[in-house]
Amino acid sequence: xxxxxxxxxxxxxxxxxxxxxxxxxxxxxxxxxxxxxxxxxxxxxxxxxxxxxxxxxxxxxxxxxxxxxxxxxxxxxxxxxxxxxxxxxxxxxxxxxxxxxxxxxxxxxxxxxxxxxxxxxxxxxxxxxxxxxxxxxxxxxxxxxxxxxxxxxxxxxxxxxxxxxxxxxxxxxxxxxxxxxxxxxxxxx
Amino acid sequence: xxxxxxxxxxxxxxxxxxxxxxxxxxxxxxxxxxxxxxxxxxxxxxxxxxxxxxxxxxxxxxxxxxxxxxxxxxxxxxxxxxxxxxxxxxxxxxxxxxxxxxxxxxxxxxxxxxxxxxxxxxxxxxxxxxxxxxxxxxxxxxxxxxxxxxxxxxxxxxxxxxxxxxxxxxxxxxxxxxxxxxxxxxxxxxxxxxxxxxxxxxxxxxxxxxxxxxxxxxxxxxxxxxxxxxxxxxxxxxxxxxxxxxxxxxxxxxxxxxxxxxxxxxxxxxxxxxxxxxxxxxxxxxxxxxxxxxxxxxxxxxxxxxxxxxxxxxxxxxxxxxxxxxxxxxxxxxxx
Numbered sequence: 001x002x003x004x005x006x007x008x009x010x011x012x013x014x015x016x017x018x019x020x021x022x023x024x025x026x027x028x029x030x031x032x033x034x035x036x037x038x039x040x041x042x043x044x045x046x047x048x049x050x051x052x053x054x055x056x057x058x059x060x061x062x063x064x065x066x067x068x069x070x071x072x073x074x075x076x077x078x079x080x081x082x083x084x085x086x087x088x089x090x091x092x093x094x095x096x097x098x099x100x101x102x103x104x105x106x107x108x109x110x111x112x113x114x115x116x117x118x119x120x121x122x123x124x125x126x127x128x129x130x131x132x133x134x135x136x137x138x139x140x141x142x143x144x145x146x147x148x149x150x151x152x153x154x155x156x157x158x159x160x161x162x163x164x165x166x167x168x169x170x171x172x173x174x175x176x177x178x179x180x181x182x183x184x185x186x187x188x189x
Numbered sequence: 190x191x192x193x194x195x196x197x198x199x200x201x202x203x204x205x206x207x208x209x210x211x212x213x214x215x216x217x218x219x220x221x222x223x224x225x226x227x228x229x230x231x232x233x234x235x236x237x238x239x240x241x242x243x244x245x246x247x248x249x250x251x252x253x254x255x256x257x258x259x260x261x262x263x264x265x266x267x268x269x270x271x272x273x274x275x276x277x278x279x280x281x282x283x284x285x286x287x288x289x290x291x292x293x294x295x296x297x298x299x300x301x302x303x304x305x306x307x308x309x310x311x312x313x314x315x316x317x318x319x320x321x322x323x324x325x326x327x328x329x330x331x332x333x334x335x336x337x338x339x340x341x342x343x344x345x346x347x348x349x350x351x352x353x354x355x356x357x358x359x360x361x362x363x364x365x366x367x368x369x370x371x372x373x374x375x376x377x378x379x380x381x382x383x384x385x386x387x388x389x390x391x392x393x394x395x396x397x398x399x400x401x402x403x404x405x406x407x408x409x410x411x412x413x414x415x416x417x418x419x420x421x422x423x424x425x426x427x428x429x430x431x432x433x434x435x436x437x438x439x440x441x442x443x444x445x446x447x448x449x450x451x452x453x454x455x456x457x458x459x460x461x462x463x464x465x466x467x468x469x470x471x472x473x474x475x476x477x478x479x480x481x482x483x484x485x486x487x488x489x490x491x492x493x494x495x496x497x498x499x500x501x502x503x504x505x506x507x508x509x510x511x512x513x514x515x516x517x518x519x520x521x522x523x524x525x
Contacts, residue, residue: 007289029292032392033438033448033498034421035238035384037289038372055372055389057381058289 003061006039014046014067017054021046021065021118029058046116046123047098065118072115074107082107082125084115095122103127105160106178127178132187133157134173141169154183192524196515205505205517208325209282212302215321221278221304226267228284232481233259234266235466236421237473240288242297260286263498264303265422266484269452272305272494273487280304282501293513294444297522300501307494311423311435311451314495315411318439318447322409322504326441329508333408336396340415341431343391344383352383353416353431360386380418395440413437422459423450439499441507449497456489 004013009027016022022043031037037058044051046067056062072084072093081094082104095115099122100107106127107113114126138154154164154174162176164183173187195202216223233241241259261267264281271279285301306314319335326332344352350363357375360382364370367390373381396410413436417425420434427433435451453459460480467477505517515521 029290029295030388031238031290031292031295032384032388033445033500034236034419035388036381037238038385038388040389053368055369055385057373 002064004064005061006056006058009039009041014065015043016063016065017043017045020048021067021123023067025051030055031058046118049101066120067116067118067123069114069116071112074109074111074113076109077104077107084113084122084125087112093122095125099123100125103178105158105181106131106133106176108133108158129177129179130184131176131178132173133160133176135164135168135170138164138168138170141167195519196521196524197517197519201505201509201511201517202519204509205501208501208505208508211325212280212282212321215324216280216304219278219317221280221306222276224268224271224276224279224281226261226264226271226281226283228261228286229258230261230267230481231256231258232266232479232484234262235463235470235478235480237466237469237475240475241478242286242288262287263301265496265498266481266487268303268305268496269491270483270487272307272492273490276307278305278307291522294503294506296502296514296518298525299514301498302501303496303498305452305494305496307492309495310493311413311437311449311495314449314451314497315413315437315439318449318497318499319409319411322439322441322446325504326409326508330510331406333398333406335409335411337411337413338395340412340433343395343412344386347391347394348386353433357382380416383416383419392440392445393443395443397443407442410440411437412440420453420462421450422453422462424453437497439497444503444507445500446503446507447497447499449495451495452491452493454488454491454493456485459488460485 004015009024011024011026013024014021022045024041025044026042028040029037030040039056039058041054042051043054073087075083075085081096082100083092083094085092103125108131111128111131115122116124133156135154136157139152150166151163152166153161154168155161162181162183164174175184175187177184239262241262244258246256246258263285264283268279268281282300282302284298286298288297290297341352344350348363350359357379360379361375364382364385367386369385369389372385395412396408398405398407414428414433415436417432417434420436423434423436425432425434437449438445439447463480470477502514502517506514509517511517
């Protein structure tokens with residue numbers, strides 16, 4: 001397995017730390033005028049999402065993590081696993097609940113997602129930044145209220161619950177920002 | 190942002206100009222002579238943790254490569270040669286170069302203010318550094334009273350260990366408690382453990398506004414009497430029964446700004462330290478550095494004196510509350 005020297009550290013670099021794949025969030029060189037230099041890094045554990053700090057003596061090597069992002073199309077959920085397909089090779093891949101995590105709230109069949117692979121297996125799923133989802137349930141709409149003031153909860157086809165303006169009705173298609181989980185607008189065709 | 194443009198604002202470019210003018214007039218008023226020494230030198234510092242840029246001199250009419258030269262990492266050696274030759278107190282503002290030092294607080298080329306006081310010791314020099322810093326900083330920052338703390342007291346206060354006497358077991362336990370387990374191998378030298386604890390736990394707290402006190406201010410903080418093993422080019426002496434280096438560093442708001450010595454003027458001791466440095470370089474797999482014989486000859490003639498080097502960019506960062514060194518440099522390394 002490849003190694004990275006501390007002088008190659010930069011944000012986004014993937015390392016194996018305590019047996020888990022991690023991504024460098026921030027790298028800081030700690031170098032006194034006189035004495036040993038260290039690299040202090042903030043790393044995100046790609047399995048748990050937790051961010052922790054680590055220090056290495058400058059010049060040391062750390063094992064690289066075989067992690068890559070790939071764009072796959074979401075096909076369906078069989079109740080236990082979420083199935084994805086490569087749009088060109090048609091190769092299929094299944095991700096479990098741990099890998100999918102909160103992304104399941106935004107996964108809509110046929111949408112393209114970023115699937116992070118570790119040693120070839122799905123480690124995490126990132127939905128598109130914006131998705132269009134249909135309102136499955138919400139309180140009756142207040143016709144004429146287009147002011148945007150106030151709001152109400154709406155349950156979407158995927159089960160996600162978002163705050164929407166009062167004028168939104170069941171069956172409407174909404175554009176949602178998956179990074180914030182917030183309503184953006186009605187979907188425009 | 191376009192890479193051809195400066196990364197510093199014109200406000201901070203002006204701040205640098207004003208600061209350099211104030212420094213020059215401060216030394217002029219105190220009868221300290223401004224000098225200029227070479228940046229390019231046939232010898233350099235053998236310190237295993239400072240790497241010099243290396244280059245070659247090629248005579249005009251031939252393409253054959255000749256002798257190696259180094260860009261200086263500080264003007265210390267030639268300035269001491271001037272002192273040994275009888276210059277009296279001197280100062281210099283120069284660009285210096287250090288390999289590999291790049292980051293939020295480092296640029297491989299940076300500006301050093303270095304000065305020497307003939308007949309002074311490190312305690313007197315700390316007082317003068319404090320005067321100059323107060324003069325430069327007070328128009329920009331509301332500073333609390335300056336602190337003078339020994340290296341030992343800082344370790345006792347923040348980590349509960351004596352840095353001069355703690356054994357390897359204590360140091361290992363201390364790094365573990367500080368969340369820095371496994372950074373260093375057990376067989377590393379004591380000083381590496383002290384440096385790790387120092388740079389991660391102690392330095393970030395030096396000169397910081399007091400914890401919890403919301404209205405509190407940063408201060409200038411001097412740390413002095415380093416372990417004798419970290420003497421570098423400072424004299425060592427007994428203080429309260431402990432052999433320590435007569436060396437100090439100055440910090441503001443958790444950032445190192447400078448390093449000073451009561452200068453070693455024992456040429457044999459200096460040669461021995463350089464040889465130890467080269468020994469350490471060999472163990473680290475680094476190239477050995479040729480002895481600077483001009484400097485070693487001058488050390489024998491060096492008057493009793495104290496010297497200090499201050500990073501001008503760091504000073505400007507403090508004055509302007511900048512978080513990145515690029516904010517105070519016109520064209521940092523990556524766009525130079």
